[in-house]
Amino acid sequence: MSFGIDDLPVRDELRGKSPYGAPQLDVPVRLNTNENPYPLPEPLVERIAERVREAARQLNRYPDRDAVELRTRLAEYLTKTAGHPVGVENVWAANGSNEVIQQLLQTFGGPGRTAIGFEPSYSMHALIARGTGTGWISGPRHEDFTVDVPAAEKAIAEHRPDVVFVTTPNNPTGNAVPAEAVLALYEAAQAAKPSMVIVDEAYVEFSHGASLLPLLEGRPNLVVSRTMSKAFGAAGLRLGYLAAHPAVVDAVQLVRLPYHLSAVTQATALAALEHTDTLLGYVEQLKTERDRLVAGLRDLGYEVTESDANFVQFGRFEDSHAVWRKILDRGVLVRDNGVPGWLRVTAGTPAENDAFLDAARDLKKEQE
Numbered sequence: 489m490s491f492g493i494d495d496l497p498v499r500d501e502l503r504g505k506s507p508y509g510a511p512q513l514d515v516p517v518r519l520n521t522n523e524n525p526y527p528l529p530e531p532l533v534e535r536i537a538e539r540v541r542e543a544a545r546q547l548n549r550y551p552d553r554d555a556v557e558l559r560t561r562l563a564e565y566l567t568k569t570a571g572h573p574v575g576v577e578n579v580w581a582a583n584g585s586n587e588v589i590q591q592l593l594q595t596f597g598g599p600g601r602t603a604i605g606f607e608p609s610y611s612m613h614a615l616i617a618r619g620t621g622t623g624w625i626s627g628p629r630h631e632d633f634t635v636d637v638p639a640a641e642k643a644i645a646e647h648r649p650d651v652v653f654v655t656t657p658n659n660p661t662g663n664a665v666p667a668e669a670v671l672a673l674y675e676a677a678q679a680a681k682p683s684m685v686i687v688d689e690a691y692v693e694f695s696h697g698a699s700l701l702p703l704l705e706g707r708p709n710l711v712v713s714r715t716m717s718k719a720f721g722a723a724g725l726r727l728g729y730l731a732a733h734p735a736v737v738d739a740v741q742l743v744r745l746p747y748h749l750s751a752v753t754q755a756t757a758l759a760a761l762e763h764t765d766t767l768l769g770y771v772e773q774l775k776t777e778r779d780r781l782v783a784g785l786r787d788l789g790y791e792v793t794e795s796d797a798n799f800v801q802f803g804r805f806e807d808s809h810a811v812w813r814k815i816l817d818r819g820v821l822v823r824d825n826g827v828p829g830w831l832r833v834t835a836g837t838p839a840e841n842d843a844f845l846d847a848a849r850d851l852k853k854e855q856e
């Protein structure tokens with residue numbers, strides 16, 4: 489028997505658990521991790537090279553610990569696109585929104601504290617809770633995957649969590665949470681504790697509706713988290729950020745590692761922010777493709793959850809994993825998120841989506 493994890497003195501709550509991991513398989517069409525299928529445009533690649541070259545000349549020094557220039561540009565982007573004034577003092581950035589969420593849980597969660605999410609939702613919220621020693625409470629949703637607000641309010645009143653997660657548009661289901669529902673949960677969370685409410689808007693640029701950023705006004709316990717991984721087509725960059733009351737930005741400084749955002753990351757993100765207009769143009773194409781996937785799947789007789797994201801949840805299947813495998817056999821990788829009866833497909837290029845719809849059509853024929 490070889491020496492393994494269980495032979496090490498790891499924390500009890502990590503024993504027998506598996507790490508997060510969508511399969512990274514080498515297949516022709518990969519529509520499984522909600523990435524943007526479009527490589528960055530060449531002028532942006534050139535600009536990144538230029539900015540990184542400049543940064544490289546100073547790599548003997550630590551980077552700007554407070555990432556002031558980057559946070560200023562992110563604040564400008566939010567102000568322009570969400571129609572709500574956001575300043576550098578409202579914005580914080582880290583290595584992916586996963587790290588933003590980790591810093592928030594290190595600050596507001598932790599041993600003896602709890603966080604609630606309404607599941608199925610983004611599985612990393614629960615995993616980061618575990619990693620930070622925060623207790624996890626799985627809150628309810630309706631059958632159609634919308635948030636069951638009265639049941640959620642009840643769960644918040646009963647458990648009095650320190651952190652409430654609301655993912656909108658939600659992953660893996662795709663549907664957005666209306667502002668009124670978020671407000672109701674915020675009120676419930678303030679009455680119960682008060683606690684922090686984290687609105688995870690990783691996919692908001694793909695939404696039919698508006699960002700919930702304006703809700704920050706007068707709500708210091710609300711945080712909106714965002715990422716450059718999806719709409720900006722920069723999943724490899726690892727850049728996430730949040731907008732909140734300046735006190736929240738001050739609070740996360742207590743847990744962030746010094747110089748956590750490398751000079752190379754900051755330079756690359758700044759270059760990308762010079763090209764937001766082009767990148768948001770791709771978002772428009774992807775929204776059209778997402779709507780085509782929804783319509784195409786419905787035409788074929790599948791059930792589809794309403795989508796405001798760059799992916800679509802479809803079903804229903806008696807054995808979704810067997811269907812996942814059959815789609816994979818046709819060269820298309822989609823995602824089995826473990827939601828019984830459902831699978832998720834990311835909107836790719838028109839050709840990739842055609843390949844997926846062809847596979848979905850084949851499967852229907854097979855069943856007839």
Ligand code: PMP
Nearest residue numbers: 584585586610659690715717728
């Ligand atoms: N939030 C949600 C809802 C997500 O789906 C993801 C990525 N799958 C993230 C956050 C994390 O994204 P990143 O760390 O790449 O910013």
